[in-house]
Amino acid sequence: MSQSSRQRQRARSAWLFLAPMICTLLLVAGWPLLRTIWFSFTDASLTDLNAAEFIGWGNYLYKEDGEWYGLLADAVWWKSVWNTLTFTLISVSFELVLGMIVALALNVNFAGRGLVRAAVLIPWAIPTIVSAKMWSWMLHDQFGILNDMLMGVGLISAPLAWTADADLSMVAVIMVDVWKTTPFMALLMLAALQMLPKDCYEAAKVDGIHPVRVFFRVTLPLIMPAVLVAVVFRALDALRIFDLIYVLTSNSEDTMSMSVFARQQLVDFQDVGYGSAASTALFLVIALLTLAYLYLGRKYMRVGD
Amino acid sequence: MSQSVDVKQLLRKAAFYLLVAAIVVFSVFPFYYAILTSFKSGSELFVVDYWPTSVDWANYLSVFKGTAFGENILNSVMVSSAVVLVSLMLGLTAAFALARIDFRGRGLMLIAILSVSMFPQVAVLSGLFEVIRGLGLYNNLLGLVLAYLIFTLPFTVWVLTTFMKQMPKEVEEAAILDGASNLTIIFRVFLPMMWPALVTTGLLAFIAAWNEFLFALTFTLTDAQRTVPVAVALISGSSQHELPWGVIMAASVIVTVPLVALVLVFQRRIVSGLTAGAVKG
Numbered sequence: 020m021s022q023s024s025r026q027r028q029r030a031r032s033a034w035l036f037l038a039p040m041i042c043t044l045l046l047v048a049g050w051p052l053l054r055t056i057w058f059s060f061t062d063a064s065l066t067d068l069n070a071a072e073f074i075g076w077g078n079y080l081y082k083e084d085g086e087w088y089g090l091l092a093d094a095v096w097w098k099s100v101w102n103t104l105t106f107t108l109i110s111v112s113f114e115l116v117l118g119m120i121v122a123l124a125l126n127v128n129f130a131g132r133g134l135v136r137a138a139v140l141i142p143w144a145i146p147t148i149v150s151a152k153m154w155s156w157m158l159h160d161q162f163g164i165l166n167d168m169l170m171g172v173g174l175i176s177a178p179l180a181w182t183a184d185a186d187l188s189m190v191a192v193i194m195v196d197v198w199k200t201t202p203f204m205a206l207l208m209l210a211a212l213q214m215l216p217k218d219c220y221e222a223a224k225v226d227g228i229h230p231v232r233v234f235f236r237v238t239l240p241l242i243m244p245a246v247l248v249a250v251v252f253r254a255l256d257a258l259r260i261f262d263l264i265y266v267l268t269s270n271s272e273d274t275m276s277m278s279v280f281a282r283q284q285l286v287d288f289q290d291v292g293y294g295s296a297a298s299t300a301l302f303l304v305i306a307l308l309t310l311a312y313l314y315l316g317r318k319y320m321r322v323g324d
Numbered sequence: 325m326s327q328s329v330d331v332k333q334l335l336r337k338a339a340f341y342l343l344v345a346a347i348v349v350f351s352v353f354p355f356y357y358a359i360l361t362s363f364k365s366g367s368e369l370f371v372v373d374y375w376p377t378s379v380d381w382a383n384y385l386s387v388f389k390g391t392a393f394g395e396n397i398l399n400s401v402m403v404s405s406a407v408v409l410v411s412l413m414l415g416l417t418a419a420f421a422l423a424r425i426d427f428r429g430r431g432l433m434l435i436a437i438l439s440v441s442m443f444p445q446v447a448v449l450s451g452l453f454e455v456i457r458g459l460g461l462y463n464n465l466l467g468l469v470l471a472y473l474i475f476t477l478p479f480t481v482w483v484l485t486t487f488m489k490q491m492p493k494e495v496e497e498a499a500i501l502d503g504a505s506n507l508t509i510i511f512r513v514f515l516p517m518m519w520p521a522l523v524t525t526g527l528l529a530f531i532a533a534w535n536e537f538l539f540a541l542t543f544t545l546t547d548a549q550r551t552v553p554v555a556v557a558l559i560s561g562s563s564q565h566e567l568p569w570g571v572i573m574a575a576s577v578i579v580t581v582p583l584v585a586l587v588l589v590f591q592r593r594i595v596s597g598l599t600a601g602a603v604k605g
Binding site for chain 2: 026029030032033034036037039040043044046047048050051052053054055058063065068120121124127129133135136137138139140141142143144145146147148149150151152153154156157159161162163164167198202203206207209210255258259261262265266277278281282285286291294295298299301302305306309313
């Protein structure tokens with residue numbers, strides 16, 4: 020058998036090996052996504068999906084008697100968009116800074132480092148739903164330990180209603196998310212830190228350059244690609260947040276994310292058409308960011324190669 | 325002169341260990357407090373304590389008494405194990421093709437798989453609901469197994485491809501010279517060498533499936549078919565104003581302890597798996 024015909028045979032067999040995986044993904048991802056987009060142009064209801072009728076852009080935007088209706092005219096939806104973006108921006112920023120501090124600390128050789136790394140993994144291992152429950156108990160307005168601590172050190176004079184107060188509930192959601200996902204950020208950055216060459220640090224030490232300067236001039240530029248990947252992964256994850264908000268603050272509009280809004284329409288209100296429009300909008304946001312990420316990744320980091 | 329340097333160094337060291345202590349307390353405290361609460365009952369619950377005062381197993385007993393919690397745990401174990409098995413089987417052959425064979429469209433395939441792992445779950449919720457109902461799998465654990473593949477399969481393929489690329493070329497070439505087929509190469513040559521990678525990937529997929537909430541909440545209806553995250557989320561008291569925090573914390577601890585144990589035992593592998601899934605990708 021010639022070299023090239025063997026090559027061609029191998030290429031054919033590659034598709035054979037991929038076929039089961041591709042078929043499964045089409046069944047659980049491709050087809051459902053297309054159906055969701057289709058439903059967003061219908062008046063489908065959960066009680067009878069087959070009775071769905073095409074209504075064009077009606078779920079997104081339409082004008083009747085001089086009034087605008089639809090998702091793009093829905094103040095609650097815009098609130099959920101705003102909440103999602105605020106949440107993503109603030110929580111990922113905190114996770115980046117705290118994750119970096121944890122990673123730098125774990126990168127130092129000290130006795131008990133293994134134990135500390137194990138401890139840091141615990142929040143990541145706890146199911147989101149369970150951490151939401153643990154924190155809602157800690158944040159309880161009357162019997163919560165957090166209020167007790169804050170009052171103990173004199174930061175507040177009366178207990179705060181963390182999850183019920185409109186101004187505080189987003190703070191609470193961000194706090195729990197930062198606790199839960201900082202370890203993930205820290206581990207990704209630690210992995211990058213540990214691959215750095217040691218010799219330039221010794222050179223910097225010999226030259227007596229201040230460690231802070233070394234961090235910003237040497238370390239940060241070198242681990243930048245890994246930091247960017249971690250940030251993008253976390254941001255895409257934060258944009259689709261559901262569990263934590265659903266359990267911690269239920270359906271409150273003050274913290275409602277785009278996913279919580281979409282599910283509420285789909286399941287609680289049985290309005291599959293409208294809910295699918297909200298889902299499709301979220302999908303578009305994430306798809307655009309994924310494309311931007313892949314473009315940047317190919318350009319700077321050779322992702323997928 | 326040298327003494328002041330020593331003091332400075334000592335202070336720096338103290339500050340560093342203070343930071344490490346803060347990191348540990350911050351990470352572990354909520355879990356510690358959940359355990360503490362789970363052993364309290366009655367009016368004790370409503371007094372804030374920082375140290376254990378009593379050990380009362382009542383909450384642990386009442387989690388199981390008159391509820392489907394035992395079944396819920398079994399459901400989660402079955403669903404997560406099945407998802408891991410299917411993902412590893414489909415992922416192994418796919419990873420072989422993606423890592424070892426040069427074919428047209430390979431890069432595009434990898435990007436498509438990565439994109440699926442970024443899907444917001446809610447974007448497929450209505451479509452997947454229709455598929456699951458069409459297959460007669462609503463309120464059925466098999467429906468959850470199917471649904472969970474949307475996030476475990478892309479992840480498994482992606483990580484296994486990374487690991488499979490690191491396998492030595494010589495072994496594969498020797499096998500080809502011996503006339504081994506591709507299937508033989510995958511299962512007889514690579515599989516035995518890939519056990520550590522399979523365990524890591526499987527464990528991460530297991531944790532992801534164990535923790536899933538949105539699909540489990542939407543695609544199941546009865547207590548007996550629920551998985552543990554949904555069961556924990558839905559524990560409620562006899563009235564709206566009475567939330568049984570002790571019982572909720574006991575259930576939380578039961579659901580979490582096996583995971584924390586697994587993570588601690590396999591922590592080195594987990595870190596390498598997580599980074600293979602993200603950084604090296």
